[in-house]
Structures are given as C-alpha cells and as structure tokens.
Amino acid sequence: MTMLPPPSPKKLGLVIDLDICVGCHACAVACKEWNDGGQFGPLPDENPYGKEPLSVWFNRVHTYEVETQDNGKPPMTVHFPRSCLHCETPDCVTVCPTGASYKRAEDGIVLVDEDKCIGCQLCAWACPYGAREFSEQRGVMQKCTLCIDRIYNETLDEIDRQPACVMACPTRARHFGDLGDADSAVSKLVAERGGYDLMPEMGYKPVNKYLPPRERRDGCPSKVATPQEEKVDFSTASPLLRWMDKLLSR
Amino acid sequence: MHPALSVIFFTAVSGTGYGLLFLLGLILAADALLFSRAQALIVLATGSVFAAAGLSASLFHLGQPQRAWRALSQWRNSWLSREGVAALLSFAPVFALGFALWRDAAASTLRACAIVLAVMAVITVCCTAKIYTSLKTVHAWHNAYVLPGYLLFGLLGGAAWLWALAAMTGADDALVQRDLPVLVAVLAAACAMLKRFYWRFIDTTRHAATVESATGLGRYGAVRSVEAPHTEENYLTREMGFALARKHAATLRVIALVLFAVLPVALALPALIFRSTTLAIIHASVTALCVTAGIFVERWLFFAEAKHVVMLYYGSEHTRMSANLVYRR
Numbered sequence: 001m002t003m004l005p006p007p008s009p010k011k012l013g014l015v016i017d018l019d020i021c022v023g024c025h026a027c028a029v030a031c032k033e034w035n036d037g038g039q040f041g042p043l044p045d046e047n048p049y050g051k052e053p054l055s056v057w058f059n060r061v062h063t064y065e066v067e068t069q070d071n072g073k074p075p076m077t078v079h080f081p082r083s084c085l086h087c088e089t090p091d092c093v094t095v096c097p098t099g100a101s102y103k104r105a106e107d108g109i110v111l112v113d114e115d116k117c118i119g120c121q122l123c124a125w126a127c128p129y130g131a132r133e134f135s136e137q138r139g140v141m142q143k144c145t146l147c148i149d150r151i152y153n154e155t156l157d158e159i160d161r162q163p164a165c166v167m168a169c170p171t172r173a174r175h176f177g178d179l180g181d182a183d184s185a186v187s188k189l190v191a192e193r194g195g196y197d198l199m200p201e202m203g204y205k206p207v208n209k210y211l212p213p214r215e216r217r218d219g220c221p222s223k224v225a226t227p228q229e230e231k232v233d234f235s236t237a238s239p240l241l242r243w244m245d246k247l248l249s250r
Numbered sequence: 251m252h253p254a255l256s257v258i259f260f261t262a263v264s265g266t267g268y269g270l271l272f273l274l275g276l277i278l279a280a281d282a283l284l285f286s287r288a289q290a291l292i293v294l295a296t297g298s299v300f301a302a303a304g305l306s307a308s309l310f311h312l313g314q315p316q317r318a319w320r321a322l323s324q325w326r327n328s329w330l331s332r333e334g335v336a337a338l339l340s341f342a343p344v345f346a347l348g349f350a351l352w353r354d355a356a357a358s359t360l361r362a363c364a365i366v367l368a369v370m371a372v373i374t375v376c377c378t379a380k381i382y383t384s385l386k387t388v389h390a391w392h393n394a395y396v397l398p399g400y401l402l403f404g405l406l407g408g409a410a411w412l413w414a415l416a417a418m419t420g421a422d423d424a425l426v427q428r429d430l431p432v433l434v435a436v437l438a439a440a441c442a443m444l445k446r447f448y449w450r451f452i453d454t455t456r457h458a459a460t461v462e463s464a465t466g467l468g469r470y471g472a473v474r475s476v477e478a479p480h481t482e483e484n485y486l487t488r489e490m491g492f493a494l495a496r497k498h499a500a501t502l503r504v505i506a507l508v509l510f511a512v513l514p515v516a517l518a519l520p521a522l523i524f525r526s527t528t529l530a531i532i533h534a535s536v537t538a539l540c541v542t543a544g545i546f547v548e549r550w551l552f553f554a555e556a557k558h559v560v561m562l563y564y565g566s567e568h569t570r571m572s573a574n575l576v577y578r579r
Contacts (some may be wrong), residue, residue, distance in 0.1 A: 002324045028479070053482055060479035062563055064461075067471040077476070082467055082563060091386065095332035097321035116320055119313020122330055124489065125251070127388045128459065130560035133485040139313025196466045199459050199559075202386060206424075210466055 002096040004089060005105035012107045012146055012178035013086050013207035014166065015189055016198045019214050021173040023063055024080025026219045028157055030168030031059040031083075031144075033227070039149040040114070044137040058144040059083040068216070078213055083165070084112050084144035085198065085206030086129035092123040092132065101141070108180070108207060128202050153178070179207050223242055251388065252492045253553035261378055261409070262545045264304025264337070265400060268371040269408020270297035271344065275368030279345075281362075282357040291351050296415060297408070298344045305337050305405070316463045329384050339367075340374050343367035362551075375404045379393035382552075389457040395448040400545035401544050402444055403510075406437040410514065410534075410541040417534040426534070427525045431518035434537060438518075444509035446549065449503060457559050464562040467480035475565025490558035502551055510544025513537070 036043045037059060045055040059081060066076040086109055093110060094102050100116035101123045103109070112123075112132075115141040124132040124141060132143045147163035150156060158169065166174045177186030186209075189195065195209035234245045274293045277284055285293070308316040322338070324331040347363035349355075379400035382391040413430035416422075461475070462468025484492075517533040517540070 003327050025479075054484065054488075054562070056485070057480075060484075062475060062479055064465060064467060064476035064477045064565075065474045066467050068473050076470060078465070078467055082479075091384075094327045095384065096323050097328040097334065098317070099320070099324050116317070118316065118317045118321055120311065120321070120330060121313075121489070122328075122381070123387075123483070125383065125385055126387060127523075128464075128559045130486045130490075130563060134489070136313070143311075151327070198462050198466055201458050201463060209335065212466065212469070215470075 002093050002099050002101055004103055007088060008105055008108050008189060009180050010107045010178055011086075011088070012109055012137040012151070012177070013179045013186075013209070014083075014146075014163070015175040015177070015179075015186045015195060015209050015211060016081055017173040017175070017211040018078055018080060019193075019195075019211060020171045021169075022171055023061055023082055024170065025061050026168045026170055027081055027165035027174060028057060028061055028222075030164040032057055034147060034150070035163035036144070038145075038147070040137075040145050042141060044135055046136060054136070056135050056142050056193035058103060058131075058133075058142070060130070064186060073216060076216055081165075081222050082130065084110060084146075085129055085204075085208040085210075086144075088207060090204045091126040095122045095126045097122070107178075109146050110143070111145055111148070112136070113143075117141050121154060128199055128204070128219045129169070129206075146176075177207065178192075197247040251553045251557045251558055252489045253550045253567040254309050254311055258546060258549045258553065260304045260311070261400070261527070262304070262309035262403075262542070263307065263405035263548045264301050264378065265302060265375055266301075266411060266545065267297045267300025267544065268375050269404035269406070270300065270411050271317045271340075271408070272368045272371035272405070273408050273412050275343075275347075275364040275366075275371065278364035279361050279368065282360045284422060284425065285416075287351050287354065289416070289421055291348065292419055293412060294344065294348055294416050296342065296349070296411065300411075300463030301337070301340070301344075308476055329377055329380040333374065333381055335376040336370065336377045340367070340370035343370055344350065344441040349358060371404075372401070375400055387559045388556045389455070389559070390452045390552070393448075393451060395444060395451060399441075399444055402437065402441050403548065406434070406441050406510065406514075407545055409433045409437050414531075414534040417531045420527075423525075423527075424525075426530050427521060430534075431521045431530075434541075435515045435518040438511040438514040440543070442507055445503075445507070452555065458559070459559050459562060461562045461565055465561075473565075475563070478564055485559055485562065491561050492554055496555060499551065499555055502547060505548040506544050506551060508544075509540050509547060513544075 026205050032043055035041050044057040045053060047053050062077045062080040062082060064080055066078055067075060090110060097120065098116050098118055100113045102111060119139045121134050124134055132141050135142050150163060151161050151214065153161060162176045166176045175186050177188060178184045179187055179189060190209045193211040195211050197206045234242050270293060274297060279378055280291060294551055309318055312318060318500045321331055321334045325335045343363050343366040347367055350359050350363050354436045376397065379397040383396045386392050416430060461473045467473045514537045518538045521530050
C-alpha cells in the first residue's frame with residue numbers, strides 16, 4: 001500500500017553530528033556488512049574486482065569543503081554521511097505503482113517489499129537524497145531499513161538493538177532514537193544543537209536530522225603562514241663548536 | 251537522466267499510437283462515413299499496434315517484468331499505476347470499435363465507441379506525461395511545458411501516420427491532399443514553438459535546491475565537493491548523472507527540429523499545391539518516418555538533458571569524474 005499512513009507519533013530516525021564525523025566510512029562499511037547478510041540482503045557487488053565495480057550501498061560518505069565568510073580562516077572540511085532520511089511525506093512511497101515501497105504506520109520507517117518490487121526505479125527518481133539504489137542483479141530497489149532487523153531483534157542484547165552504522169561509529173557522530181518524542185535523547189540533542197533538515201524546500205519533511213559543525217577556532221595563522229629563517233646563536237657555544245661553525249660557514 | 255531506450259520507445263511509440271487512435275476517434279465521431287470500414291480498421295489496427303508495442307517496450311525497463319501486473323494496484327496515488335490502468339482500459343474501446351466496424355454496426359454505435367476511444371487516448375497520454383511531471387526532483391520534467399508536449403507530439407505523430415495511411419489506402423482526396431497535410435504542418439509548427447519555449451525554460455532556470463541547501467552548510471559559505479564517497483560509478487551517478495548528452499545538446503536540438511518540424515512542413519506544402527495522389531503517398535510516408543525519428547530524438551533529449559537534484563551531492567567534481575570515464579571508454 002503506497003498511500004502514506006497518517007502521521008505516526010513514533011518517528012524512528014538518525015541524528016548525524018557533522019561536527020565530529022571524521023569521514024572514516026566505518027558506518028558505511030558496517031551497514032554494508034550487516035545488510036549483506038541481514039533480512040534485506042544481499043547487497044550484490046557487480047564485477048567487484050574488475051575494471052568498473054558497481055555495488056549497492058545504503059550509506060555513502062561525502063566530503064565537502066566550505067569557504068568561510070571570514071577570509072582569514074581556512075576553509076572548513078566537513079564529512080557528510082548520506083542515507084535514507086525516512087521522510088514523513090516522501091514521494092518515493094507515493095509514486096510506487098505496486099505497493100512495494102511503503103512507510104510503516106507504527107514507527108515511520110520507509111521500506112521496500114522486495115517480493116513486490118518490479119524494479120521500475122521511479123522511487124529512486126523521486127528521491128532527492130539518493131537514498132535508493134537499484135540492484136541490477138536482483139532486479140529490485142534497495143534502501144536503508146534503519147536496521148529494522150536489529151532494532152526489534154529480541155535475540156540481540158538490548159544494547160545492540162541499534163542500527164549497525166550507529167554501533168560502528170568510532171566518534172559517536174551517529175545517534176538513533178525516536179524523533180517524535182520531544183523528551184527522547186535524540187530530540188533533546190536536536191533542540192540543543194539546532195539540528196536541521198536537508199533540502200527543506202522539497203517538502204518531504206525528513207525525520208533524520210543533521211547537527212551543524214561548530215564554527216572553527218581561529219587556528220594559529222602566524223605559525224602556519226610565515227615560516228621563519230632558523231637562527232642559531234653560537235656565541236655561547238663551546239670553542240670547538242664555534243670553530244666548527246666558522247669552518248663550515250666559509 | 252540516463253536515456254533508456256525502452257522508456258524512449260515506450261513514450262514515443264505509444265504516444266504516436268494514441269495520437270492516431272485519438273484522431274481516428276475524432277474523425278469517426280464527426281463523420282462516420284469519411285473512411286470506408288476497411289480504411290478505418292487499418293488505421294485502428296495500426297494505432298493499437300503502436301500503442302501496444304510502446305507499452306510492451308516499457309516492460310523492458312523493469313527489473314522484474316513478470317511482476318508487472320502488480321503495477322495496476324496503486325492507481326489511487328501513483329501516476330505510473332494510473333498509466334497502466336488507463337492503457338489497459340483504452341483497449342476496451344479499441345476492441346469495441348473494431349467489432350462495430352467489422353459487424354457493420356449502426357452509425358450511432360460507431361460514434362459512441364469512437365468518442366470513448368478518443369477520450370481514453372487523451373487520458374492515457376496525460377497519465378504518461380504525469381509520470382514525469384510529478385517528479386519534483388527533476389527540474390526539466392516538473393514544469394508546465396511537459397504535459398502539452400506529450401499531447402502535441404502524440405498528435406503530430408498520429409497525424410503524420412494518419413496522413414500516410416489515408417494516402418496509401420486511397421482515402422478521400424480532400425482529406426489526403428488538403429486537410430491532413432495542413433494538420434501535420436500546423437502541429438509541426440506548434441511542436442516547434444513549444445519546444446523552443448521549453449528549451450529556453452530549462453536553459454535559463456534552475457532547480458530551487460542548491461548544494462548549500464542539500465548539505466545545510468550554506469550558513470557558513472560556499473560548499474564544494476572535494477571527495478565523492480566512491481571512486482567508480484554507482485547506480486546514482488549512472489542513472490542520474492548522465493552528462494554525455496549535454497555536450498551535443500545544441501546539435502541534437504537542431505536535428506530534432508529539422509526532423510519533426512522543418513521537413514514535415516516542407517513535405518506537406520508541395521502535397522497541398524500539386525494535388526497528386528502519387529506525390530501525396532510518397533510525401534506522407536516520408537513525413538511519417540521523419541516525424542517518428544524526430545520524436546525519438548526529442549524524447550532522447552528529454553531524458554538526457556534532464557538533471558536530477560541528487561547530483562548536487564556529487565558537486566561539480568563529479569562531472570569531471572564521469573566525463574573522464576566517458577572519454578576513457
């Protein structure tokens with residue numbers, strides 16, 4: 001059923017802290033590893049060791065350079081993980097002709113039913129965030145499941161019931177929780193740090209939020225900018241060294 | 251956007267087929283005796299074969315074509331689903347009209363079938379266009395020029411083929427040597443005008459989103475992509491980052507204009523002036539082929555020139571990457 005469900009009180013999603021992401025791609029690799037063997041896998045690699053490998057990933061990490069307004073400061077480098085934002089009103093769900101693309105009424109997770117998907121790829125065309133990647137080998141669309149087979153998995157310890165990308169992040173730049181609950185840790189983080197939506201002008205109301213990088217400190221421009229000539233004072237050195245200096249300076 | 255041959259064939263050929271069916275419906279509704287039963291049946295068969303061939307071609311774009319029947323279920327919200335339903339329903343008046351013609355039914359029955367056929371043809375082509383215009387992510391598709399374009403090009407293709415079929419089956423002289431060439435010339439001019447406006451629109455306007463709004467980093471200053479997430483192509487850069495066409499877009503636009511507008515007008519005018527049956531047959535057949543080729547080029551450009559907003563994430567740096575890949579091949 002590709003009609004959107006009424007807005008759910010529970011909105012599961014991610015909060016990504018661009019201030020501390022170091023761009024190590026651990027989230028992307030952990031995602032690929034879990035989902036390749038998980039319920040929504042495999043994530044096939046076409047020609048993996050060949051000239052032009054092609055492969056499905058649910059999470060991709062970009063790197064941007066931001067020119068700061070203040071000319072004295074060096075540009076900011078920002079690492080930027082990009083995955084499905086589990087939007088509240090996404091077109092990727094409503095364009096689906098088969099009912100394969102759907103948004104769960106209970107927690108807002110956007111999923112693809114791979115047994116119904118005909119591989120028309122219209123949902124990928126409708127997504128401005130590039131969250132969906134078509135698998136040529138399987139003939140169906142694949143996307144982030146918010147690790148639904150982890151977060152509700154009662155065979156895992158409670159502490160492990162989080163998306164693989166969140167578990168893997170070595171800097172804790174990724175947080176998982178209920179963004180529909182104003183008292184949840186993630187909602188508080190978003191409120192405190194001014195978390196924002198990507199491309200709000202598209203009107204899809206993403207659930208996932210990004211925390212802005214903090215302004216960089218001044219750095220030490222004098223140290224970096226002007227390398228000074230090295231000067232050594234031999235006047236206080238031993239006579240042998242003074243003689244050596246004289247000899248070598250000739 | 252990657253111009254997949256299956257989708258180009260689907261929109262171009264089914265559009266022409268429905269254009270032919272629409273014109274046949276209109277003519278039979280106005281004057282049931284203008285065509286003989288055999289002539290009407292030939293036009294009906296050609297139109298429905300075109301429509302069916304185009305629709306079948308769309309199945310080749312699917313990853314799981316054996317599940318295509320599932321696409322009929324979500325007509326309440328999906329334009330692709332509506333298109334499928336409308337396309338299937340449009341064959342009801344095709345068969346009804348065919349049966350009525352074959353059994354020599356009364357003029358009122360013929361007229362009723364013809365009107366339903368014309369309406370269903372318009373609805374189906376509108377649904378095809380809406381598949382593309384409903385995508386807010388593609389600026390070149392999400393605008394007011396696209397729907398009229400699909401309708402006009404469907405009509406132009408249909409008119410050109412109707413002229414060729416009418417000339418070849420020896421239809422009424424006034425129709426073959428006056429009405430249809432005039433219709434083809436007028437539609438060709440209208441398509442050329444619309445395309446000029448459309449091309450000016452996509453050349454001078456941009457999608458509202460920017461790399462700054464896509465990343466949310468615009469508050470600090472200009473954002474530049476310095477490293478893509480992957481060194482080789484992925485599905486997104488292959489499907490949405492098709493840059494090859496833009497290099498030759500200007501030349502291809504001229505080729506399209508010549509094929510679907512200049513040549514048809516140049517071929518229709520002598521047919522109007524000299525009023526010869528042989529000349530009409532030759533000119534009408536060549537026009538039908540030119541128009542069809544022109545629609546293919548126009549449709550190829552419609553996909554290839556369209557930029558998807560997701561490419562903002564890959565920045566200008568990606569264009570270099572894909573350009574290198576293209577030249578390396």
